[in-house]
Amino acid sequence: MSRLFFALVGLFLAAPVAIIAGVSLNAQQSLVFPPKGLSLRWYGAIFTDADWRAALLTSVSIAALAAALAVLIALPIAYALWRRTTVAGRVVQLLGISPFVLPPVITALGALAFWSTVGFYGSPFTVVVSHAIFFTSLPLVTLTLGFSSIDREIVEAARTMGADERAVRRTIVAPMIRPYLVSGFAFAFVLSLNEYIIAYMTVGFTMETVPIKIFNALRYGYTPVMASISVLFVGLAALIFGLVARFGDLPKLLGAWERR
């Protein structure tokens, strides 16, 4: 009974991915399923076609920079709140969470209005900053969890033994929150890679990220590369979250209690 339920939900989640995976194997330049002839040429085309390769490189660069900046914004907030819960800390935390809770068009439209008013509309760095702000909540959530997992008594013991704040940060805080830092980065990275609307409203007319390029291909002409690069993105997300699970405790990261 519950096995059937799992199978149905699994089928629902896998079906669209299975279809585009099938479509991506077409030997000819057509989107048909089941595929006519099998070929991996559309996977090769992601890297041999200059436009798609450029889009992939753009997306990966934006995602890496934006995720790093998101972590840089989130880390001090989580640290300050761990040291002492103050009103200022709570306010900044709320500001860090808000963009992600609100519908994404809000951040996108705000970014469009802001960057065009200050005259940087279309500059590559605008999408990095706006993505970082939008995804700050992800490392903020994982890092807050990380700090809460540090045993206060260990810190007290270190202070009693004469450690100053820097020594505490280096010898206790840094090693304990490292996995949460990495997973926060990973979440922000994967989501930035896939983000469309904020990228479109900041650099949509000057640069092409992969989601923007897929969207344009949807409107102006199909190519099976859309399917192969989508499959690559699904695989990449699964790989990165799989690694997070391999080296961390994914259920705990997502809110389950400590392993009993």
Add this chain to the structure above:
Amino acid sequence: MSAAQPREGSGQGALVFPGVMLGAFFVVPFGLMIAVSFFQRVQGGFYEPIVTGANYARFLSLFFGEILLFSLGLSALVALICLVVGAPFTYALSRLPRRAQVPWLVALLAVLSLSEVIIGFSWSTLLSRTAGVSNLLVALGLMASPAAFTPSFAAVLLGMTYQALPYCVLVFYPSFSRLDPSLGEAAETLGASPIRAFLTVILPALRGALAATFVVVFVFALGSYLLPQLLGRPQHWTLSVLITDQAIYQSNMPFAAAMAVFLVLASLLLVSLTALFGARRTESAA
């Protein structure tokens, strides 16, 4: 707590950088968006700082009222479907051994992080005539000839449910996995079937989480900006789609901003309702 003076402050200086960043690149753009919603449109440009209420007046017409109602109704329906499927699924998932939960969590995260562009593209392919599921049905002899199921309302509903279901499960996950397992076991020992135990013991125990998750998924669905456009007809467009359309293709930013302010107000209203539920839950627990 020790009475000694903290030698190196209390770490609050760390808040300066994030505060400046979030202030400059979230609060200011957000405020600017609200301001722009009261400004006049410039043809071919962005806006002119002349205060006007015209953007709101236009929004309060019957046409946009219908779109607002449709958006709210569609999102509520998506949230309801997600809840009906997601609650029992999360319950079943949380009862698996922890090791077996991990692949499911990875899969849910992978689907959740998928670009709306990719979700829209794959569902429109799945429901298309040339590459769609109908070819499978024809091959099985269940249909005479392949047919397209998109654009349609059902396609929009399906795509948005696909997008929101992983989110719903992951929002549910903490409450379900922290639930005392003996609760369900006790009910089953006393002779209730697993389904009955779920309906009469588990669900009532998680009333608050159900209400909160419904609202959170509702707001999430309200944010879907591409799927109604890619999978539906123009009459299935939601507020988020229309905001994008006005901002980019009609280059009418003031009007887009006015609609966005409405969207924020609707979302905030719903989120504060959630907070209210949350507060009541902790009160009753205390």
